[in-house]
Amino acid sequence: MGSEDKLLKWICRFTAITAFFLIGFIIGWFARPSTVNHGHVSKSFLHDFLDEMQAENIKHHLRKFTRLPHLAGTQQNLDLAEQIRAEWMEFGLDSVELVPYDVLLSYPNQTNPNYISIVDHLGNEIFNTSLAEPVPEGYEDVTDIVPPYSAFSAKGQPEDELVYVNYGRTEDFFKLQRELGINCSGKIVIARYGKIFRGNKVKNAMLAGAKGIVLFSDPADYCADGVEPYPDGWNLPGGGAQRGNVLNLNGAGDPLTPGYPAKEYTYRSGLEDAVGLPKIPVHPIGYHDAVHLLHKVRMNVHTNHQVTRIYNVIGWIRGAVEPDRYVILGGHRDAWVFGGIDPVSGAAVVHESVRAAGKLIKKGWRPRRSLIFASWDAEEFGLLGSTEWAEDHARVLQQRAVAYINADSAIEGMYTLRVDCTPSLHTLVYDITKKVSSPEEGEEGMSLYQSWHKRDNSTERDAPRISKLGSGSDFEAYFIRLGIASGRARYTKNRKTERYSSYPVYHSVYETYEIVERFYDPSFRRLEAVARVRGGLIFSLADSLVLPLDCVEYALSLTKYANSIHQLALKHPAALQKYSVSFDSLFSAVENFTVAAGDFHQRLDQLDTSNALAVRMVNDQLMYLERAFIDPLGLPERPFYRHIIFAPSSHNKYAGESFPGIYDALFDIENAVDQQKAWDEVKRQISIAAFTVNTAAETLKPAGN
């Protein structure tokens, strides 16, 4: 072998060795996992998770949780909390705890019942309203059914002529006073339920100077056409009445500890300084009783305030990669009586989500972020359990909470899906509903999205309608006070054709398991669909590498809201000119936000998803976007409503108002005594809104200038 050959051979060997080394190097390089955990293929787990939630199980949970009343503050509701804790642990959560608070509740006096009577000219009670609702079949032996009452009513026995105030809305009182010249001052008023939150009716009555208010369920509002009263149908029987609290808390939580959790050591104000308690007696009646009351009446209200221990159940799945990022699914457990719809149709869905998540955990899955499941107490008494927990953990929630999904009643009608959420969740809601099947008969193979789209199209685009969040359920403190992206989903009625209020048996003793099983969802596939929507939302939020929050959708909504509030102001062209009121700063801010959101979205496309810190930084911007809309100074007179884009309407807690500060400043402005001052306030609110939108835009820009 010549030396050239040898050289050649060595070159070959060297080349081969180098080649193999290189191959090894390259494989070694790429084999090493980057710090970002792609270890679990989430997509298939999402599918598994959705499939795991089954109608039959939800039915079983509903049945189990509705056998007995479980009013907040009672032994039954503590028992139920303990049962849920035990089952959640069994399902496989990492930890579950009972979290107590001592809050102000309100119960009827057990020996001195509440009722309304018609009195004759001698003061004799010649007719008394019922002391209780006729108990539905099968529940005759159940004790501890609280009779219909207005929680937190003042005590009292006022006696006077009755003035009918329609729904007791702001506009109803305006009409009475301004057009009809009827003065409610010193009178007892009677309002029918519906349209707005009952607490707003009571507040309006107080503002009008009434000394008492009777609330009644009108068949026009609580009976659907062609439907029989329960048990033959799902309408409200004439003997049924709607319980409910009549507070005006404006987000304060426990009336005695506003801003702070009601712990054992917490200072409590006296009742005279409590937040939101009505100063007048309030009592609810059914329509069988209501027809009698067109005379002089006497109210007899003996309801007691009482500091009472309540219990939230809080369950955790620790996140695998970012345990310090929290996604919350929360709904209340307490019910006025059995809670067949409100809240157990929702609580059963949460229960099934926990079971399904536990199943996956046992298979080795663990979400990227932490999941928190909450069974709130005392929602019916003013969102107390959820608000106290939010107050208790405000610091960590502000820093760590990605999203809050609410799980109150999962069904209130038989027609289609209803979703209210923050704009940044729009896209995820559409994505998830495309992965869920329609529960409707005859729609096999159709997605829930398609079924929903077909039934309730948005007025703005070719997609199903999604609405703003109002209040009246447990998301309030999370969304409006803390600025955590929030949403809710449930099955609902046909908004165009079904004109009754909420659902007829709402807050009556007739909210049973049977009403769901017989009428609302015999196959339980509607509840299953709602379970999969709620579950799919929290799964995606907890497990996606990049948070599925869409700031471009927020920009679109802001544009819409800015136009809408501007339109409202344009009804006063002369004043706008006289007081130099301009919306330019707001439109300019919305434009800034739109540009920032678009740019952010573009940068997202170029994100190096293998860079754990880069992903975290982008996710922090997405997570904190909702927080940027929070103004620590709060809205005027409503320090705990701090979201500048959304707040419950000042005239109806259930409804959401966009740019609420400006809206309230414009409300009825033509009747303001000091026009200069009133329009100054409009200008101030525009300035606050513009600043807030600008500052939110800033959070979306690249960090470090």
Next chain:
Amino acid sequence: MGSEDKLLKWICRFTAITAFFLIGFIIGWFARPSTVNHGHVSKSFLHDFLDEMQAENIKHHLRKFTRLPHLAGTQQNLDLAEQIRAEWMEFGLDSVELVPYDVLLSYPNQTNPNYISIVDHLGNEIFNTSLAEPVPEGYEDVTDIVPPYSAFSAKGQPEDELVYVNYGRTEDFFKLQRELGINCSGKIVIARYGKIFRGNKVKNAMLAGAKGIVLFSDPADYCADGVEPYPDGWNLPGGGAQRGNVLNLNGAGDPLTPGYPAKEYTYRSGLEDAVGLPKIPVHPIGYHDAVHLLHKVRMNVHTNHQVTRIYNVIGWIRGAVEPDRYVILGGHRDAWVFGGIDPVSGAAVVHESVRAAGKLIKKGWRPRRSLIFASWDAEEFGLLGSTEWAEDHARVLQQRAVAYINADSAIEGMYTLRVDCTPSLHTLVYDITKKVSSPEEGEEGMSLYQSWHKRDNSTERDAPRISKLGSGSDFEAYFIRLGIASGRARYTKNRKTERYSSYPVYHSVYETYEIVERFYDPSFRRLEAVARVRGGLIFSLADSLVLPLDCVEYALSLTKYANSIHQLALKHPAALQKYSVSFDSLFSAVENFTVAAGDFHQRLDQLDTSNALAVRMVNDQLMYLERAFIDPLGLPERPFYRHIIFAPSSHNKYAGESFPGIYDALFDIENAVDQQKAWDEVKRQISIAAFTVNTAAETLKPAGN
């Protein structure tokens, strides 16, 4: 060759190939950098950075920036802002911007001067105080020296007997009213400067019903023993007087836009609703004039309020690894006249820090986190520039700011270092001062730590004294409103032997370059030492992998403060018993915090520093710890003071008070009219403090429950 041989050969080849592959794989595996960037060895860069800051340069900056007056809102101060912007860009910052706000300022009327006169019984002015200070040598041709005045004084010409109120402290007025029976109502009062912030004196005078207040510099407070008046020494000449604002803003920033940045589009309240403006005339005089005023006087105050544009200069170095984490070095630029000490001794130090950082940037260094350098405007008018910028960027600062280091006057005495900071910075301050040399002659080879320790030992342990932050400088909004870990450092006098107030020429025309160069720091090594302390702090905060914040130190301080406030309460043993006031919940909370901090510290030792997300999560907990002490509801009547552990004293803005809510509730409680109500407020404040400390402890626990 037999087949065995062949096989052997193949095995050999295969083994070799495999071996090389493996070698390649292993090298490839380890060659790949993990996501955590250890690329720059920070320690040596810290050394380089500290060394780069040099006395000679600081001297040069100080000389350059003190040639002309640069009062907030003037063309000179805008020119200086532009000069600083240009130089910072040249030094190598990534970006530098001028950020304007339009805030309420206050200037003397140029044609109608302010003065105090003695009037005879006919109303003739028989003596008038000086209209200006004698201008120091070398500055005779300088125009635009604003005469001594009290910024934001009300206009007016009240005339009456003069009542001497000593320092005008709360206790001085108590003594006058309660012990001496002297009524100030309707009188003009005269108070000597010193002990407390002048705004508190004015507030006290208003509360006492005075119709005007004269402030004077007493030689007892503004002349050191054995020192000549300027220019022969550093004492205040008899013709000198102390300018200064007399607001009671309580952290609101611009009086017309509390809570919001004073941008062009921002709504401004009318003067009648402005925050913190005194309702009475105020005017400052020197001691030569003061000796004449023991008669009936007339005040002549014609000062104007005026919305004026101010400019902050904001410079950025973008962080290499975590650009979304901000470390801020900020100090003001505006001065009453030349600002030789206040603020330019500080501004020159900031300038040198920027130059040194720029030098390192040019060498290829870049800090892990972003650095922000700020030259604030209108500090002298109520911390306006810094507060407006804090309001403007509150959202991103809340989410991203790691720490704020303040850079006002770097020297106020010739004795040793003085540091006020949040407890979590104690350890870092000690560490940095051990790396800096003593600037004192005869202490070659001694560290600043040793020199400081020798001169001013803590009363609690064997280490130099570090104090609480009060207010009166630009850290206020960052620390007390937003809850960003903050600190300040400067050279100071001997607290035990030098009894004069601040430094004698404070806020007079005699604060020149020469007073520093001749008396305070002829070698400029004291300023160099301060530069290295401030610079070392921001360098370490921006560049350390794990944030150098120490929560165990916070626990120690909380324990001390809890004991101290408890001791104060124990002065009322009967009331504590009668009203069932207990500090148990506070002590229990402090204990919880102490345990959580200890546990956190232990976990820190086991931190996998190669796990980028694990490091980020721990750093988030450290960063957000200070934030946890912020209560969005603020302190009673002081909505912008929101830190539950620290606030400026209600009786002296310059001093810091720990547990200020409890302290204020206890203050003078024995004289409260409604004892029940007063003690209820103490209980409420204890409850708030306990909750806040508990919630801060929660943030230190492992995330994800």
